[in-house]
Amino acid sequence: MMRMGEMGPQLGSVIASVMFVCTIFRQYLPPQLRYYVDKYTHKLVKLFYPYIQITFDEYTNEFRKRSEVYSAIESYLSTKSSTIVRRLKAHDVKDSKSLVLAMDDNEEVTDEFQGIKVWWVLVKREPRQTSFSFYPQSDEKKHYKLTFHRRHRDVVTGAYLAHVIKEGKAITVGNRQRKLYVNNPSRNWYTYRGSTWSHVVFEHPATFETLALHPKMKEEIVNDLIKFRKGKEYYAKIGKPWKRGYLLYGPPGTGKSTMIAAMSNLMDYDIYDLELTTVKDNTELRKLLIDTPSKSIIVIEDIDCSLDLTGQRKKKEKDEEDNEEKDPVKKKMEKEESQPSKVTLSGLLNFIDGIWSACGGERLIVFTTNYVDKLDPALIRRGRMDKHIELSYCCYEAFKVLAKNYLDLESHELFETIERLLGETNMIPADVAENLMPNSVTEDADSCLKKFIEALDSAKEEARMKAEEEEASKKAEEEAKLKAEKEEKEKQEPAKDEVKCNGTSAKEEDAK
Ligand SMILES: Nc1ncnc2c1ncn2[C@@H]1O[C@H](COP(=O)(O)OP(=O)(O)OP(=O)(O)O)[C@@H](O)[C@H]1O
Numbered sequence: 400m401m402r403m404g405e406m407g408p409q410l411g412s413v414i415a416s417v418m419f420v421c422t423i424f425r426q427y428l429p430p431q432l433r434y435y436v437d438k439y440t441h442k443l444v445k446l447f448y449p450y451i452q453i454t455f456d457e458y459t460n461e462f463r464k465r466s467e468v469y470s471a472i473e474s475y476l477s478t479k480s481s482t483i484v485r486r487l488k489a490h491d492v493k494d495s496k497s498l499v500l501a502m503d504d505n506e507e508v509t510d511e512f513q514g515i516k517v518w519w520v521l522v523k524r525e526p527r528q529t530s531f532s533f534y535p536q537s538d539e540k541k542h543y544k545l546t547f548h549r550r551h552r553d554v555v556t557g558a559y560l561a562h563v564i565k566e567g568k569a570i571t572v573g574n575r576q577r578k579l580y581v582n583n584p585s586r587n588w589y590t591y592r593g594s595t596w597s598h599v600v601f602e603h604p605a606t607f608e609t610l611a612l613h614p615k616m617k618e619e620i621v622n623d624l625i626k627f628r629k630g631k632e633y634y635a636k637i638g639k640p641w642k643r644g645y646l647l648y649g650p651p652g653t654g655k656s657t658m659i660a661a662m663s664n665l666m667d668y669d670i671y672d673l674e675l676t677t678v679k680d681n682t683e684l685r686k687l688l689i690d691t692p693s694k695s696i697i698v699i700e701d702i703d704c705s706l707d708l709t710g711q712r713k714k715k716e717k718d719e720e721d722n723e724e725k726d727p728v729k730k731k732m733e734k735e736e737s738q739p740s741k742v743t744l745s746g747l748l749n750f751i752d753g754i755w756s757a758c759g760g761e762r763l764i765v766f767t768t769n770y771v772d773k774l775d776p777a778l779i780r781r782g783r784m785d786k787h788i789e790l791s792y793c794c795y796e797a798f799k800v801l802a803k804n805y806l807d808l809e810s811h812e813l814f815e816t817i818e819r820l821l822g823e824t825n826m827i828p829a830d831v832a833e834n835l836m837p838n839s840v841t842e843d844a845d846s847c848l849k850k851f852i853e854a855l856d857s858a859k860e861e862a863r864m865k866a867e868e869e870e871a872s873k874k875a876e877e878e879a880k881l882k883a884e885k886e887e888k889e890k891q892e893p894a895k896d897e898v899k900c901n902g903t904s905a906k907e908e909d910a911k
């Protein structure tokens with residue numbers, strides 16, 4: 400390894416300068432002479448500059464999806480550059496212990512492969528402001544430029560690049576930290592360094608071992624996930640995109656979000672938490688989908704509330720009142736942002752299993768809801784949401800997991816009472832966990848269990864009283880209804896007593 404510059408590519412800059420001068424003078428020459436100048440400069444370049452250059456752009460298409468090859472090269476060069484390059488960029492922090500270093504913009508690295516020397520440069524083109532826009536535009540572009548002698552063309556384009564990509568990917572996997580992404584409002588997508596998703600490092604400790612769930616159900620879900628992870632060939636064989644949908648439903652506090660964290664930890668996938676209400680329309684939704692890579696879990700929480708447009712319209716009216724004093728540009732941006740989402744059910748269905756959903760490979764899609772009945776059947780039919788998982792009140796088996804997690808207990812004389820009480824009372828796992836947690840460092844397991852039994856007793860009593868109240872109010876409602884009907888009937892009775900214009904009453908008339 401050596402610093403670039405002692406040979407080849409530096410000659411390139413000299414030749415580039417000569418060419419630049421030629422181009423300037425060329426315009427002052429008569430057309431007949433221009434032809435000869437062009438021809439001979441080209442020959443000169445070929446003669447003295449026997450190097451080939453390949454560029455690898457960071458973004459490969461108009462969807463601004465980051466190129467995987469670019470990322471692999473970045474990782475590969477990070478190991479080479481950290482010892483040679485003077486300007487380095489510290490990237491991610493792996494397990495908060497070590498820094499991952501990469502070469503900074505416009506730095507150069509020389510690499511050697513099978514005795515062949517190649518040169519890498521990270522080229523950055525600064526943003527160019529050409530037109531006025533309400534939003535700060537960015538066309539910042541980066542690419543890696545690889546230079547090598549043309550006689551090594553076959554080796555470099557074949558074995559060397561394959562080696563770089565393979566090594567780079569391996570390094571990426573080694574450095575990888577799981578991340579939690581959330582979608583940005585679209586007005587930020589094209590700003591400087593803007594992107595569709597923002598992330599933080601994801602370090603949720605939940606696992607399937609710590610999840611309070613019936614062991615059978617747990618085993619079934621874990622097996623399903625592992626089967627999915629190993630199913631690349633299977634999905635290819637049956638001709639289906641490699642993705643699987645999970646619908647998690649149940650009352651609040653039953654562990655839906657916790658299960659998503661456990662899934663991410665089991666599969667080693669990143670989580671993409673999609674906030675649907677900030678997505679303007681179906682096109683934006685598709686763009687967000689395209690920007691999610693393989694090995695990711697796309698999550699839409701509380702799907703029943705996500706497309707509730709009434710809530711958003713109210714918000715918009717309120718915002719308009721607040722905005723009266725603001726400057727026009729800010730006002731315009733905020734107004735655009737507060738427009739109700741035009742994401743439709745069909746857009747969402749397309750997102751889940753349309754043609755675009757196959758881009759990117761290995762993916763889980765998870766919806767959560769508290770009210771499964773509110774969902775459109777089209778959204779959750781099998782095939783779209785392959786697995787429906789009900790997370791419900793805490794059963795005895797689930798309690799045992801929590802007792803182990805929180806109190807390190809596998810059995811106890813009070814477990815029997817708890818089993819009976821859990822059979823008679825509905826308590827969500829979040830409340831069970833709260834009750835089992837010691838209030839102080841000195842509180843022992845016995846005391847926690849007793850506290851929990853008391854909580855179960857009072858929950859049972861509360862439920863009984865609530866049922867009684869409901870019964871009473873139902874009864875009162877029925878009585879009020881009967882009374883109202885009776886009064887209505889009675890109101891109609893006197894009508895019959897009314898005196899007719901001939902002086903006889905309706906009753907007398909009836910008697911006749
Ligand atoms: N099944 C469970 N196993 C372990 N802990 C649980 C379980 N359910 C709930 N908890 C605990 O309760 C807390 C709340 O759970 P979580 O956020 O997963 O509920 P949720 O079902 O997503 O609720 P919501 O419908 O309100 O979003 C968690 O921090 C977790 O500690």
Ligand SMILES: [Mg+2]
Pocket residue numbers: 655656657700767
């Ligand atoms: Mg939740």
